Amino acid sequence: MNIKTFRARTxxxxxxxVRAEFGPQAAVLHSREVNAGPIARFLRGRAVEVAATPDRSPLAEQAARSGLAPNFGLRMADRGLKAKEALPPQQSTIRNPQSAITHDPQLQVCSDLLAADVQPELARSLVREAASRLSGGANGVEHFRSVVQGVVRESLAVTGPIRLGGGRRVVALVGATGVGKTTTLAKLAANYRLRDGARVGLVTVDTYRTAAVEQLRTYAEIIDLPMEVVSTPEEMRRAVTKLAALDLVLIDTAGRSPRDGDRIEELRTLLDAASPDETHLVTTVTGTARGMRDALERFAPVRPTSLLLTKLDEAPSLGHAAAPVLDSGLPVSYLTDGQSVPEDIRLADAKSLAARLLGEEVA
Ligand SMILES: Nc1nc2c(ncn2[C@@H]2O[C@H](COP(=O)(O)OP(=O)(O)OP(=O)(O)O)[C@@H](O)[C@H]2O)c(=O)[nH]1
Ligand SMILES: [Mg+2]
Known part of the structure; x- marks a missing residue:
């Protein structure tokens, strides 16, 4: 399916x-107001984004005619696109997000993906791939949706839990400031210590903000774990050697601004001294797709082995995260969904994560 996004002031x-490019048969799949906040609107003006396709299916057209989809699947030729006629007055206020209601599985699922903030290129390739797997066509919208989910599941890798038992395991958490590294590390430490009875030690390289060291120290004391504070590669080597008899060593790091190249280099040198078995790039899903891509790019020098997604409880939808997660090529390790230690952490599960990345609510 050919889908393109158009942006204009109204x-x-x-x-x-849409009409100029795709002609009168175009179907509008999704529209949303951009710069919806008052400040963005003040700075950049109001803007509206519309996703449309020139591919019209008879079913979508039927739905549009039946009044099921008065805005989407709108056959623009019928309305001559004379502004006021083309849009009933109540549609001048666009809710965000909106989805079409059509009877065409491809259009419906595509429209739902766009409404869930899945990026248009990804939505298009998922729908195309799913359609190519169904030579006889989809048996309804839910069937098509499940095939799309299957496509995502296949390209979504998960790591499974940090596995202990083959000698000491060294696991580092890296990521931008405030994404939840220390809290997540405390959750992992508490679970491995209290639930599995593993011998766990902590190392922090959070050297230039004593408050952060104290945050981890508090957890170390509550859970009763040894903790080392390091500031140089040499100290890191010594700390890891000192904790050699343990099952699991968790390394907390100071948040680096993804833009701070020098500090990322410093972090890389420190982590190299620890030779971690796993390096989880901790990323919050409360930001934008662009922010996630930025973090992935900037933290590449520390060679993350997995992605750990945080603050799922604060994100109304994970659609925006689908493209960066899938494009990263990294498996997902854990998901966190709250501030409570040790409860609010779960192992990433490909099936439910795929559904959530496509904008579905999963209990
Ligand atoms: N809602 C929610 N809040 C979280 C979650 N994980 C962490 N937080 C909160 O996010 C804030 C920052 O968490 P930290 O663990 O200190 O983040 P950090 O990455 O270690 O931060 P720096 O060390 O400053 O880079 C705290 O208020 C945490 O309670 C989560 O899954 N959901
Ligand atoms: Mg921290």
């Missing part, structure tokens, strides 16, 4: 662009 202008 919905009317965006629809005119």
């Amino acid at each position: 919905l009317r202008d965006a629809l005119a662009m």
